[in-house]
Amino acid sequence: MDKNIIEESLQGNSYSLGRLITFLEDLDKRAQIVKEVEPYTGKAHVLGITGPPGVGKSTLISRLVSHLRSLDLTVGLLCVDPTSPISGGALLGDRLRMEEHSLDPGVFIRSLAARDHLGGVSPTTREVIKLLDASGKDIIIVESVGAGQAQVDLKKIVDTVVLVSAPGLGDSIQMLKAGLMEIADIFVLNMADREEADRTKRELETAASRFAGKWKPPVVVTVATRNEGIAGLYQAVTGHWEYLKESGLFDQRRSERNLVHTMELVHEILKEEVEKRLEEKVKLQNVLKKLKAGKLDPYSAAGQIVEVILRDP
Numbered sequence: 597m598d599k600n601i602i603e604e605s606l607q608g609n610s611y612s613l614g615r616l617i618t619f620l621e622d623l624d625k626r627a628q629i630v631k632e633v634e635p636y637t638g639k640a641h642v643l644g645i646t647g648p649p650g651v652g653k654s655t656l657i658s659r660l661v662s663h664l665r666s667l668d669l670t671v672g673l674l675c676v677d678p679t680s681p682i683s684g685g686a687l688l689g690d691r692l693r694m695e696e697h698s699l700d701p702g703v704f705i706r707s708l709a710a711r712d713h714l715g716g717v718s719p720t721t722r723e724v725i726k727l728l729d730a731s732g733k734d735i736i737i738v739e740s741v742g743a744g745q746a747q748v749d750l751k752k753i754v755d756t757v758v759l760v761s762a763p764g765l766g767d768s769i770q771m772l773k774a775g776l777m778e779i780a781d782i783f784v785l786n787m788a789d790r791e792e793a794d795r796t797k798r799e800l801e802t803a804a805s806r807f808a809g810k811w812k813p814p815v816v817v818t819v820a821t822r823n824e825g826i827a828g829l830y831q832a833v834t835g836h837w838e839y840l841k842e843s844g845l846f847d848q849r850r851s852e853r854n855l856v857h858t859m860e861l862v863h864e865i866l867k868e869e870v871e872k873r874l875e876e877k878v879k880l881q882n883v884l885k886k887l888k889a890g891k892l893d894p895y896s897a898a899g900q901i902v903e904v905i906l907r908d909p
Contacts, residue, residue, distance in 0.1 A: 643738070789822070883900045
């Protein structure tokens with residue numbers, strides 16, 4: 597790994613940052629990169645923004661980025677796109693919608709493919725956040741795909757979760773209550789100039805109160821297409837950031853996230869090792885042959901595979 601690339605990234609060089617992000621696909625290179633940048637992390641506020649399709653997330657985020665830049669804050673923007681089940685590539689639509697910020701040196705935009713991860717985030721999102729943090733970005737925004745129970749993974753990688761909704765979703769709000777609403781720190785009612793906005797706002801306030809603890813999630817009203825309510829959204833974001841700092845939850849949450857990340861890496865390393873052993877060991881190949889022939893059930897096969905690996909490392 598060229599040390600110059602890492603040093604240039606730490607200085608905020610967008611080209612070097614982009615190159616390092618591509619290297620994260622390799623587990624060994626990923627480990628080396630993270631070790632180099634880890635001492636420079638921990639300063640950025642990481643903001644996760646999610647919600648159902650059609651609520652105007654991209655427009656809202658674009659307006660929020662403009663507001664942050666007006667305050668002279670630097671921004672890292674990660675748009676986690678759905679992955680094509682056929683080609684495996686990301687659709688990258690969000691990057692196109694953020695084009696107005698693409699020439700701003702104070703904004704770094706990257707689209708990441710979610711692949712088969714149901715949590716709405718890319719498998720390397722954590723590491724990309726660390727890179728952007730180390731490069732000096734003040735705010736890092738992660739826009740995740742879709743909405744629903746599976747997206748609670750977003751809470752594992754960000755400091756503040758913003759759930760965006762809109763009038764006219766009907767039963768969608770009821771559906772969200774079971775999962776995503778439980779992890780939201782801030783609720784945004786976008787497109788508030790539409791009919792039923794008042795009723796939807798009351799529903800969100802009622803739902804937010806049910807999941808409130810020491811922090812009561814505010815409901816922020818916006819009309820992103822008219823740039824209305826964006827300053828109020830940022831005020832809510834900074835309010836939550838201050839709450840985390842003052843309550844001691846900031847350090848606690850980041851320690852917990854490091855533990856979760858470590859265990860996920862353990863699983864990833866073990867998975868790669870098992871797949872490697874399956875190809876190399878004759879004993880394991882025999883187990884797989886019996887499984888394919890219907891002479892073993894999956895549970896028995898899995899037990900035998902683990903036993904061989906543990907006894908014959």
